[in-house]
Amino acid sequence: MKNQINFPETFTRSDFFSGIDEHEVSAIIRSGHQVVFKSGSTLFRQGMPARKLYLVEKGRLKLSKLHRDGKEIIVRYINPGQITAAVAAFSEKELPATAQTVGSTEVIEWTRESILRIMGKYPRLAINMLHAALERLDDIQNRYLELTVERVEQRVARALLRIMKQSSHKTEEGIHIDFRLSRQNLADYTGTTLFTVSRILSDWERKGWISSGRERIAVTDPHALVTLAETG
Amino acid sequence: MKNQINFPETFTRSDFFSGIDEHEVSAIIRSGHQVVFKSGSTLFRQGMPARKLYLVEKGRLKLSKLHRDGKEIIVRYINPGQITAAVAAFSEKELPATAQTVGSTEVIEWTRESILRIMGKYPRLAINMLHAALERLDDIQNRYLELTVERVEQRVARALLRIMKQSSHKTEEGIHIDFRLSRQNLADYTGTTLFTVSRILSDWERKGWISSGRERIAVTDPHALVTLAETG
DNA sequence: CGCTCTATTGATAAACCTCAAATACAGTGG
DNA sequence: CCACTGTATTTGAGGTTTATCAATAGAGCG
CATH class of the missing domain: 2.60.120.10 (Jelly Rolls)
Structure with a gap:
């Protein structure tokens, strides 16, 4: 060994x-x-x-x-x-x-x-x-x-940042999460439903903060997420 | 007994x-x-x-x-x-x-x-x-x-039972919580608001499960609370 | 190229919060 | 002992967030 x-x-x-x-x-x-x-x-x-x-x-x-x-x-x-x-x-x-x-x-x-x-x-x-x-x-x-005092969107932002800090790598496209992470996973992690997570991520994608696909998320504007997480 | x-x-x-x-x-x-x-x-x-x-x-x-x-x-x-x-x-x-x-x-x-x-x-x-x-x-x-999957009423039941288990004494009237416990305290413990807790306790009192006053709670029907906590 | 799993989106409803106002209670000082 | 005062509690109305359900679209895999 x-x-x-x-x-x-x-x-x-x-x-x-x-x-x-x-x-x-x-x-x-x-x-x-x-x-x-x-x-x-x-x-x-x-x-x-x-x-x-x-x-x-x-x-x-x-x-x-x-x-x-x-x-x-x-x-x-x-x-x-x-x-x-x-x-x-x-x-x-x-x-x-x-x-x-x-x-x-x-x-x-x-x-x-x-x-x-x-x-x-x-x-x-x-x-x-x-x-x-x-x-x-x-x-x-x-x-x-956080679960008791914050809204779902804020918690998802925190969760994504937390995961990003621990397991991600940079590419030209943004900061990629290192492992398969589904909407359902994020929902289970933040105490919400996959539907709500999906809506939130779609919204963030429209705003250009992230870029995501099937079980794959890359953060393109971490600062926006930090601001959201901090200020609600 | x-x-x-x-x-x-x-x-x-x-x-x-x-x-x-x-x-x-x-x-x-x-x-x-x-x-x-x-x-x-x-x-x-x-x-x-x-x-x-x-x-x-x-x-x-x-x-x-x-x-x-x-x-x-x-x-x-x-x-x-x-x-x-x-x-x-x-x-x-x-x-x-x-x-x-x-x-x-x-x-x-x-x-x-x-x-x-x-x-x-x-x-x-x-x-x-x-x-x-x-x-x-x-x-x-x-x-x-519990916070993510259970309803407030269920969580309050659990909280009350948990506190009762650790700090209570029996009287003829029921099982008294040993210390001042306000609606606000219970709300802070279960992640809800004092209004919601108040409504729930009023309801339980009408059902004869508890007897309560200002910062004072006595459980008269623990079994009902256990059932509620277990089955939702 | 179909099959399966994941994601999107819309409609609807439930649970719960927020705010306002009234009432009950406990402790305090006269 | 009583009125007074500051909290705690109750209850109602209305609004918001988020869950639930249903239907569809998209991605990856053999």
């Missing part, structure tokens, strides 16, 4: 390993299993017992939550260098969300036993996980706030 | 200290400062640098977040045995929320230096904090989901 991680430019190093020695990191990584999933695979499913911790190396995971009535929300995207299913460290509790790959994706997985072992050896890992958890807590709390 | 409901995850005294020896706990507590606040005091304010970690002993904190346009949401209530401002453990980062006492409240506070010192001595504390953070993450994610 390759004991080296190739993070994309935005993630020079995993926060999960911050404060830990280069070669210690290699050892930790070697203690896990590297697995490659093709696009659309399900890594774990909401409600199943948590058994493994995952670190994304390449690609992306879509963390989503399903409601009783069948509606889905996207909790967040897990990008390279980030971990998920931290709850696996504690018990075989039910997983609170479902993880699916978006595009082909490489992850490293550890069983709970390994996590506990390496956390015993490197207590710093618990701190790093705590740190990450607090950041996600802040993130979701902000989105919760 | 047939009218009783089994709630999941019953509240235990201090999760923060779980797995730590009785007299070690005393030592840790002695290393902090006990402070008593009267009702309505502000312990810390959103945007200020985080300097202290707080453990609530008696009373309650209301954690809220303010939006640019002045609207407020209640992130959660911090009950006895729970900690808050865990972010203080890491840096003087900006606090993501504001904490105010609800009723007179006793807390124990530690400075960041003390937290780091005692976490060095008792690594278990980092694990416990992580555990708590993950539970809150799950809680807010669930509320986020």
Whole structure:
């Protein structure tokens, strides 16, 4: 197995390993299993017992939550260098969300036993996980706030900007989102319907702020979106 | 006692200290400062640098977040045995929320230096904090989901049950919420307006499910609320 | 080149917010 | 104990946002 991680430019190093020695990191990584999933695979499913911790190396995971009535929300995207299913460290509790790959994706997985072992050896890992958890807590709390006080258009603008910051590349045409992102995905991420998202994107396209197609979005005027997100 | 409901995850005294020896706990507590606040005091304010970690002993904190346009949401209530401002453990980062006492409240506070010192001595504390953070993450994610897919009435029912589970006492009249809880508070907690909450509570009162007054609510038919929350 | 999945657009309706005005309540100081 | 005052609450009317439903068009794939 390759004991080296190739993070994309935005993630020079995993926060999960911050404060830990280069070669210690290699050892930790070697203690896990590297697995490659093709696009659309399900890594774990909401409600199943948590058994493994995952670190994304390449690609992306879509963390989503399903409601009783069948509606889905996207909790967040897990990008390279980030971990998920931290709850696996504690018990075989039910997983609170479902993880699916978006595009082909490489992850490293550890069983709970390994996590506990390496956390015993490197207590710093618990701190790093705590740190990450607090950041996600802040993130979701902000989105919760936005959801209650902002209009849909503003939330979609924020969502698109957020995703753009984490996973995009520039071309002559604009800033392209790196992965397939449907109207439905954006709706699930912002708590609205695909119809409303479609109308909003059509409107933005008419205004020349974005350029989009089937499951594909490129932002051509980020500033306009920022203004919309900030001022409502 | 047939009218009783089994709630999941019953509240235990201090999760923060779980797995730590009785007299070690005393030592840790002695290393902090006990402070008593009267009702309505502000312990810390959103945007200020985080300097202290707080453990609530008696009373309650209301954690809220303010939006640019002045609207407020209640992130959660911090009950006895729970900690808050865990972010203080890491840096003087900006606090993501504001904490105010609800009723007179006793807390124990530690400075960041003390937290780091005692976490060095008792690594278990980092694990416990992580555990708590993950539970809150799950809680807010669930509320986020509910916010997008459920109607207001259903969310208010859930909120009332959640609060009841954590802070209530029984009387002949019903299950009383232990602290002053206004329509506005419930609205801020569920992401709606005080008018809508008022209408809903009036309706429930007509149906005999609750009995309420100024900043006071008692649930007389919890089962009805559970049914409403579960089935929509 | 048809098949399937995604996106667009229009019409309609429901849920909920906003604003206004009246009423109830708790605490306070005489 | 009572009137007073500042909040909290109730209720109605009207408007807005956004969801829902239906029908059509477009894109990509084998």
